[in-house]
Amino acid sequence: MAAPASKSVLFVCLGNICRSPIAEAVFRKMATDAGVADKWRIDSAATSTYEIGSSPDHRGQACMKKHDVPMSHVARQWVIDSGATSDWNIGSSPDDRGLACLRNHGIETSHRARQVTKADFTSFEYILCMDENNLSDLNRKANSVKNYTAKIELLGSYDPQKQLIIKDPYYGGAEDFEKVYDQCVRCCKVFLEKNS
Numbered sequence: 001m002a003a004p005a006s007k008s009v010l011f012v013c014l015g016n017i018c019r020s021p022i023a024e025a026v027f028r029k030m031a032t033d034a035g036v037a038d039k040w041r042i043d044s045a046a047t048s049t050y051e052i053g054s055s056p057d058h059r060g061q062a063c064m065k066k067h068d069v070p071m072s073h074v075a076r077q078w079v080i081d082s083g084a085t086s087d088w089n090i091g092s093s094p095d096d097r098g099l100a101c102l103r104n105h106g107i108e109t110s111h112r113a114r115q116v117t118k119a120d121f122t123s124f125e126y127i128l129c130m131d132e133n134n135l136s137d138l139n140r141k142a143n144s145v146k147n148y149t150a151k152i153e154l155l156g157s158y159d160p161q162k163q164l165i166i167k168d169p170y171y172g173g174a175e176d177f178e179k180v181y182d183q184c185v186r187c188c189k190v191f192l193e194k195n196s
């Protein structure tokens, strides 16, 4: 019987279909390869409602396949927990560019977007986000939660190359997702080392 996860991290971005699912998948692979995945509760969500119910962007899934990083396949009730920071795409189907990208790389995923909830601010030790808009949205939401405990930080604050902001690739192309991937790899490596 595995010990309950002692550490927890929630990765957050605007729509929870591009950056935060990539960060979640990259960190999960690193923790697995390091043999410590059972110590971690790892999840992703969004500050908005734009993409609730959407699968990860096809370009991100393609990028993950290219780098041999599995996206979450486990269809758990509460896994429908990746969200967005806006209400722009509520109920919309996943971005077909993201799905096409995934399909190109043979990656399927059951990951679905969800918006961050008040409970996240007391149930996660770390909430790591991508840009200053996410940070201000999260801090505003956290301030409505009594005695919240989560450490809300920019994932980029762990980057040895000091690129603090992980930019939204939504209107970009494959190369922008590659940049998100590279930044997530650098940051997640340092974050895991600091928490091992």
Ligand SMILES: N#Cc1ccccc1-c1cc(NCCCN2CCCCC2)c2ccccc2n1
Residues within 6 Å of the ligand: 014, 015, 016, 017, 018, 050, 051, 084, 086, 087, 088, 089, 168, 170, 171
């Ligand atoms: N907003 C912005 C923005 C600004 C700069 C760069 C990217 C984006 C951007 C735009 C998105 N959806 C299109 C607009 C949504 N509608 C906006 C008006 C309300 C109704 C909804 C995204 C969806 C998922 C993940 C990331 C996204 N990021």
